[in-house]
């Protein structure tokens with residue numbers, strides 16, 4: 280095989296063993312890599328109903344045929360597992376030197392199972408894999424952990440670790456790399472903690488065999504140059520995703536006070552231009568020339584890496600309008616190893632619950648000191664923090680009353696940073712995303728607002744599906760960053776050329792779309808297999824707040840979603856995908872995608888249409 284190593288490393292933490300596995304070429308050509316590999320491995324090897332925090336769960340670090348071969352934005356890694364937050368498929372991607380090193384060590388993916396008896400670090404160097412005592416690192420935050428390991432290993436080693444949130448099994452803990460590049464929103468750090476795995480260090484020294492290495496070298500040079508020519512390149516370097524704050528404010532979709540409103544009175548204090556005034560440098564993933572991490576000094580003088588999502592979820596969504604203080608909360612989140620989106624959502628949920636008297640604890644919007652204390656309590660699962668550490672879906676059940684009405688999640692994953700009172704298509708993107716309410720699979724809100732935000736028509740469902748195939752399918756399987764493609768506008772043809780030079784194979788748009796559809800459909804089947812009798816189409820409906828509580832501020836005052844029209848749009852979506860009225864893929868759909876064996880297995884868990 281060219282472009283892939285053809286090899287996985289299976290690591291058994293219970294017995295301190297590792298086995299090198301050769302996989303079949305058909306796996307690569309059908310599932311490509313990254314998310315595709317992860318979905319297939321979880322489907323094939325993880326027994327239905329496995330407890331996500333049990334030793335049996337698998338933690339997968341997967342790369343793709345474009346990862347780590349000198350191409351623009353190719354230092355990405357997919358981390359996947361059965362999610363302890365949602366109970367369904369979970370993954371996330373992160374920029375890390377670990378991505379390159381896994382490939383250079385000779386693997387396309389690491390599959391970790393079992394549970395170490397005491398805290399360990401896995402150290403992989405090419406074909407060796409050792410298990411090292413991590414007792415002295417347990418209890419340390421992710422920055423301290425990486426710093427200590429960085430001193431011990433080479434500067435180029437790939438290091439990922441968890442902080443105290445992962446150790447203490449907070450259900451939205453992430454895996455952290457390179458001081459704040461975190462991945463795996465649905466609790467991938469939690470799974471790592473459940474396995475007593477504090478960190479992974481990978482050092483690879485082998486070349487990756489490519490089909491056309493000379494062409495690849497030239498394509499990489501040209502690709503980097505092409506990115507520099509994009510009209511919004513320099514503004515991107517200045518602000519990264521932070522320019523979205525103003526756009527969302529103008530269009531009434533800036534999450535504010537637990538998604539109650541779409542505008543924030545202090546938006547200017549947290550926008551990209553305010554950030555530029557305190558910015559000290561850029562930080563980014565390996566092999567990237569459009570680094571989008573904005574480093575600022577926080578209110579305590581520490582470096583903090585800001586982007587749109589963390590600023591908004593730990594800012595306007597919790598009523599905080601001071602960027603340096605937001606930076607402090609963000610730094611705390613990265614040190615403890617929390618997902619910032621879920622953290623911001625669960626804090627906002629607690630604030631609204633406090634305001635409405637559902638809980639006795641007092642916590643006001645924007646109360647910086649109280650928020651800091653609460654974040655620490657969540658990390659160590661103390662008092663109210665212990666309830667919030669379970670995520671917003673479970674916390675709403677514990678709080679009771681009508682708190683579910685302001686619990687902002689889909690399938691247990693907290694909604695990321697776009698308010699959808701005025702955006703039914705984006706709401707559908709959240710409703711049908713592969714991991715719960717995340718924007719990674721499809722970000723159609725700007726298109727939607729430009730082309731007709733009030734419509735719930737079939738064209739919207741069609742556009743969403745195309746977007747999901749590219750963003751949630753293709754880029755997650757290539758395992759490279761999607762930002763050169765969107766928003767910068769590097770055409771898909773570049774990726775087809777990259778794939779050809781890497782693998783020697785032709786990848787037409789039709790072939791890419793079919794692989795993506797296969798991956799996303801398998802993930803859907805995975806959710807249904809895990810949920811069994813509990814599966815129903817209401818799981819694809821976003822939170823009640825967007826249907827019931829109209830906006831009371833801003834130029835879209837009075838707006839809310841229409842549930843009947845949303846349901847019709849959802850039915851259209853299912854019909855285009857070849858799924859039945861409950862969102863279950865039909866047997867014929869699975870067969871068309873080459874998933875006939877999966878159809879036979881799925882039928883044991885749910886009633887399926889022909």
Ligand code: SF4
Pocket residue numbers: 352353374562563564567568569570571572760761762763
């Ligand atoms: S654009 Fe940002 S997220 Fe993408 S590779 Fe570069 S630094 Fe990483």
